[in-house]
Structures are given as C-alpha cells and as structure tokens.
Amino acid sequence: MADTPHQPVSQSLGEALADAGVEHLFGVVGSGNFRLAAAAVAAGVRYVAARHEAGAVAMADGYARTSGRVGVATVHQGPGFTNALTPLVEAAKSRTPLVLLAADSARGDHSSNFALDQATIARATGATVIASSDARDALSDLECAMTTAREQRRTVVLLLPIDVQAESASSTDRRLTPTATASHRRVGSPATDSVDELVRHLRASSRPVLIAGRGAVVSGAGPSIRRLAEVTGALVGTTALAKSLFRDDPFDLGVLGGFASPTTARIVPAADLVVAFGASLNDWTTRHGDLFGRDASIIQVDDDPTAIGVHRAVDVAVVGDAASVADAVADQFSSSPKTAPSSWRTPAMSERLRCRWRDEPYDDRSTAERIDPRTFTRALADCLPDEITMASDSGHFVAWPAIYLDVPDPAGFVFAQAFQSVGLGLGTAIGAHLGRPSRLTVVPIGDGGGLMSVGELETLGRLAAPLLVLVYNDAAYGAEVHHFGESEIASELARFPETDFAAVARSFGCRGITVRRVADVDQIADWVSGRPGPLVVDVKVEPSVVVSFLEEAFRGE
Ligand SMILES: Cc1ncc(C[n+]2csc(CCOP(=O)(O)OP(=O)(O)O)c2C)c(N)n1
Numbered sequence: 021m022a023d024t025p026h027q028p029v030s031q032s033l034g035e036a037l038a039d040a041g042v043e044h045l046f047g048v049v050g051s052g053n054f055r056l057a058a059a060a061v062a063a064g065v066r067y068v069a070a071r072h073e074a075g076a077v078a079m080a081d082g083y084a085r086t087s088g089r090v091g092v093a094t095v096h097q098g099p100g101f102t103n104a105l106t107p108l109v110e111a112a113k114s115r116t117p118l119v120l121l122a123a124d125s126a127r128g129d130h131s132s133n134f135a136l137d138q139a140t141i142a143r144a145t146g147a148t149v150i151a152s153s154d155a156r157d158a159l160s161d162l163e164c165a166m167t168t169a170r171e172q173r174r175t176v177v178l179l180l181p182i183d184v185q186a187e188s189a190s191s192t193d194r195r196l197t198p199t200a201t202a203s204h205r206r207v208g209s210p211a212t213d214s215v216d217e218l219v220r221h222l223r224a225s226s227r228p229v230l231i232a233g234r235g236a237v238v239s240g241a242g243p244s245i246r247r248l249a250e251v252t253g254a255l256v257g258t259t260a261l262a263k264s265l266f267r268d269d270p271f272d273l274g275v276l277g278g279f280a281s282p283t284t285a286r287i288v289p290a291a292d293l294v295v296a297f298g299a300s301l302n303d304w305t306t307r308h309g310d311l312f313g314r315d316a317s318i319i320q321v322d323d324d325p326t327a328i329g330v331h332r333a334v335d336v337a338v339v340g341d342a343a344s345v346a347d348a349v350a351d352q353f354s355s356s357p358k359t360a361p362s363s364w365r366t367p368a369m370s371e372r373l374r375c376r377w378r379d380e381p382y383d384d385r386s387t388a389e390r391i392d393p394r395t396f397t398r399a400l401a402d403c404l405p406d407e408i409t410m411a412s413d414s415g416h417f418v419a420w421p422a423i424y425l426d427v428p429d430p431a432g433f434v435f436a437q438a439f440q441s442v443g444l445g446l447g448t449a450i451g452a453h454l455g456r457p458s459r460l461t462v463v464p465i466g467d468g469g470g471l472m473s474v475g476e477l478e479t480l481g482r483l484a485a486p487l488l489v490l491v492y493n494d495a496a497y498g499a500e501v502h503h504f505g506e507s508e509i510a511s512e513l514a515r516f517p518e519t520d521f522a523a524v525a526r527s528f529g530c531r532g533i534t535v536r537r538v539a540d541v542d543q544i545a546d547w548v549s550g551r552p553g554p555l556v557v558d559v560k561v562e563p564s565v566v567v568s569f570l571e572e573a574f575r576g577e
C-alpha cells in the first residue's frame with residue numbers, strides 16, 4: 021500500500037461531494053468509509069447516520085424522490101454493502117438517481133473477512149457499477165457516477181477499495197462541477213409515422229383513456245396529456261406512482277388498477293382505446309390484465325423502447341418522450357377540421373367521476389378495542405393539511421392510506437414499491453422529509469415492516485424531525501394471513517403478540533400515542549397544529565377488514 025503523505029483519496033472524495041453540490045450523505049460508517057464521510061462533513065455536507073444500511077440507502081432513495089437531487093449514501097465493505105442490497109434493488113428498478121459510495125476490500129485481498137465479489141453482486145441488483153481501481157481516476161469515477169445518476173436517472177454503485185482510498189490523491193486541487201441536481205434528458209422527437217398512427221387510433225376511438233405513469237411525471241408531461249385529453253375527448257387516469265397528476269380535472273379517473281375506486285373500475289373496462297404515457301402497464305395498474313376490455317386497443321408511449329410490451333402485449337408502440345408525443349399528437353389532431361372529439365367527456369361523466377372512495381359506503385367493523393382501518397384513515401384525512409408527502413411501506417394496510425388520503429401532486433406520493441419490499445418505508449420517509457421539509461411527511465407502515473426497520477425510529481427520534489408515522493398494527497403479517505386464509509398454520513407463522521409501538525417510540529425520543537377509536541384521532545389533529553418533533557401512532561386496527569383487490573396484488577408473494 022502506498023504512503024499517504026499528502027491527501028488520501030478518501031479525503032478528496034469526501035470534499036468532492038461538497039463540490040458536487042451534495043447536501044445530504046446518508047450512511048452507516050465502518051473503517052472503510054469513515055474517512056470519506058468525515059471529510060464530507062468537514063466540507064459542509066450534512067451526514068445522516070442511519071441504524072441499518074438498508075435504512076441509509078432507502079433514505080437516499082426517498083430524498084432523491086422528493087428533492088429532485090441525486091441521493092447519496094455510503095456503506096462499509098462486505099456486510100455493510102450486503103445489508104444495503106434490498107433498497108438498492110428498489111432504487112435501481114425505480115430508476116432513482118442515486119449514488120452508493122461503497123467501500124470495498126483492498127484489490128486482490130481474498131483473506132479479509134469482509135472480502136466478497138461486490139462488483140458481481142452490485143451488477144445483479146440492476147445498478148450501474150463503477151469500480152474505482154486506480155487512485156488517479158477516483159475523482160473522475162465519482163464525477164462519472166454523479167453524472168450517470170443525474171443524467172440517465174440511474175442508481176450507481178461506486179466501489180471504493182480501501183487501498184485505493186488510502187493512496188495519495190493525484191489532484192487535490194481538482195474541483196467537481198455541481199452535478200447533484202437530477203435532470204430529465206429528452207430523447208429526440210417521436211417518429212412521424214408513430215404519431216400518425218396514434219392520431220388515427222384516437223380519431224377512430226369513441227371512448228379513449230389516457231394513462232400517465234411515473235415516466236410522464238418525470239418528463240413533466242401532465243399539462244400536455246391534459247391538453248391531448250381535452251382535444252380528443254379522452255378521460256385521464258394515472259398509475260399509483262403518478263397519483264394526483266390530474267387532480268381537480270373533471271375527467272380524472274384517479275389512480276387506476278388496485279387502488280381504483282369502484283366507479284373508476286366500472287368505467288375503464290368500457291374504454292375502446294388506452295394510451296399509456298410513461299407507464300409500464302404492470303399487473304398493479306391493469307389488475308392482472310382484467311381492467312381493460314378485451315377489445316380495447318392498447319398503445320404504449322415510452323422513451324425507453326425496452327420498456328414497451330414488457331408486462332402486456334400492446335397494439336402500437338411509440339418511442340418518445342411523453343410530453344413531446346402528447347404535444348405532437350394534440351397538434352396534429354386539432355389541425356384537422358374534420359376531427360371531432362369523442363363523446364365520453366360529458367357532464368354526466370364528470371358527475372360520475374366525482375364519486376371517490378370516501379363516498380363508498382362500508383360497514384364499520386370497529387370494536388371497543390380496535391378501530392376499523394377505513395374509519396381511522398377517513399378520520400385522519402380530515403385532520404391533515406393539503407401539503408403532505410405520503411411515504412408508505414408495503415403490506416396489506418397500504419391500501420387504506422393510498423385510497424383515502426389525498427396528496428397535492430405526484431411528488432407527494434412516495435411509493436417505493438418497485439421491489440415490493442416490506443421494511444423500507446420508514447427509511448424512505450426520513451429521506452423524503454429531508455428532501456422536502458416544507459411538507460408534512462406522513463408515513464403509513466405495518467407492524468411487520470415497522471419491526472423490520474425499528475432501528476430507524478431511533479434515527480427519527482435523534483433527528484427530531486416532525487414526521488407522522490402511522491403503524492397500522494394488526495399484530496400480524498396481515499398480507500400473509502389474508503393470502504393463506506385464517507388457518508391455524510397462518511396464525512402460527514404470521515401472527516405475533518401485541519407490540520406497544522407508542523412505548524417503543526417514546527424510548528427512542530419520539531412522541532407515541534395509541535389509537536383504538538375515532539376520538540383518539542383528535543390527538544393527531546392537536547399534534548398536526550404544532551408538529552413538535554416526530555409522532556408515532558400505534559393504530560390498533562381491526563384485523564378482519566380485508567382489502568379484496570390486494571389479493572390480486574399479492575398473488576406473486
Ligand atoms: C423484505 C420482505 N419480506 C417479506 C415480504 C413478504 N410480505 C409481504 S407483505 C408482508 C407482511 C407485512 O406485515 P405488516 O408490515 O404488518 O403489514 P400488514 O400486511 O400486516 O398490513 C410480508 C411478510 C416482503 N414483501 N418483503
């Protein structure tokens with residue numbers, strides 16, 4: 021190993037993060053990344069210590085989703101790295117612009133307990149991998165990682181062997197250009213013939229639906245798709261990840277798929293044309309293919325040709341940026357005087373669409389000891405401000421906040437579920453809060469996911485950040501219990517003794533309360549008005565209330 025008489029690479033890398041405009045670094049330190057993290061802090065970067073590497077990477081992911089900046093995390097080599105894998109897969113699948121600075125064993129060292137082929141594992145997560153193997157290139161490697169994350173919206177793992185980090189940095193005076201703000205690079209204009217074909221289909225359609233997904237949000241295509249819907253007479257709807265993109269539009273179907281309101285679920289199968297913009301048309305959105313009528317034509321618009329037709333066959337593929345395609349199609353559609361929009365945007369239709377989940381009747385199953393999760397979530401909705409970020413974990417409970425709580429825009433719904441992992445939600449939410457502290461971050465989690473990530477409640481208490489954590493506590497892996505029926509074996513494998521989350525939260529310096537009936541929700545309303553630090557609400561939910569449509573979603577579990 022070379023001497024480190026001058027400045028080691030680890031020091032230069034930490035300083036370079038500040039130069040690149042990185043404001044937050046999430047991590048768990050070990051000997052392999054301590055110096056780098058310390059140098060970053062000395063250079064003005066805020067370090068957020070997570071209690072588990074999965075929390076650290078989930079935080080960076082949540083932060084990137086709300087801040088529009090590159091999320092940056094750092095972990096120790098070997099087990100520190102492998103602990104980070106689950107949120108890394110989530111980020112890679114979600115195309116979150118994120119850089120994980122992972123220490124690695126010294127080059128060629130197979131004897132260290134920490135030794136592992138990290139590059140192979142990192143590649144298997146779907147992340148882009150840059151292995152820094154020469155001290156002279158370390159800063160360029162970091163620059164490349166940040167640029168790739170930012171411009172291509174990729175999750176990047178930068179592997180930093182400890183011997184490389186210890187070497188003398190070649191160009192300590194080198195400054196990185198600011199690269200921390202994420203961007204969307206538009207692909208070229210869509211091919212004319214595919215625009216023509218889309219226009220032809222829209223002209224022939226009497227009941228078109230335009231669906232926007234996360235790709236449409238990233239491309240800023242909301243206004244263009246709205247306009248296209250107006251000129252063609254289409255209804256608009258979104259995937260879960262684009263929730264609220266068309267909020268307040270009188271012809272908004274809301275979220276399609278599993279979270280669709282019964283009204284929306286009745287209307288969409290009547291569509292004769294579905295055009296998806298930046299939406300993968302996965303099983304969530306299409307209810308395992310059941311949502312669209314058998315004779316409906318399906319057109320998919322995506323800037324990534326490899327994303328088209330992955331989940332279901334489509335009739336027409338249009339490669340292009342969602343906003344550019346919607347603009348081009350709307351222009352061409354309106355330029356022809358013979359074109360009349362479909363007749364499906366009527367006052368009667370908009371009246372029908374006013375009926376949302378809140379208007380659907382249900383039998384309240386609350387008991388003296390446990391509250392019906394629907395009753396709780398509806399009461400909660402009444403005491404939340406408009407400007408919230410909802411960052412949810414995965415589990416059976418997920419449906420209640422998703423259907424009853426409104427968010428102001430798609431950035432307000434942080435739904436890190438591309439890998440459908442339980443246990444990342446709390447970390448994601450902490451990052452989401454730091455990425456956009458002006459909004460109240462509401463964090464629905466289950467008791468199972470909550471206990472999987474319980475250490476991050478300490479992070480929350482330590483940060484004293486005003487997040488509202490809602491533990492939908494059925495003392496079970498409810499998704500599994502409902503999936504496998506209320507059998508004896510399901511109880512043995514997936515039911516647990518009661519956990520007092522309010523007490524657990526208090527032990528970590530958070531406020532903690534328990535909700536068993538509607539009147540208890542007043543305590544949340546009181547907290548919302550002042551928001552003095554984090555509040556963890558242990559909601560003792562009645563476990564017999566089952567979301568029927570989640571049976572479909574959990575089919576693959
Ligand atoms: C990391 C991980 N482990 C296991 C699963 C399978 N799984 C899906 S939902 C679920 C239960 C989660 O329980 P909880 O957080 O209490 O939510 P609930 O379903 O009870 O509402 C499990 C174990 C998963 N998706 N991810």
Ligand SMILES: [Mg+2]
Pocket residue numbers: 415466467468492493494495496497498
């Ligand atoms: Mg549970």
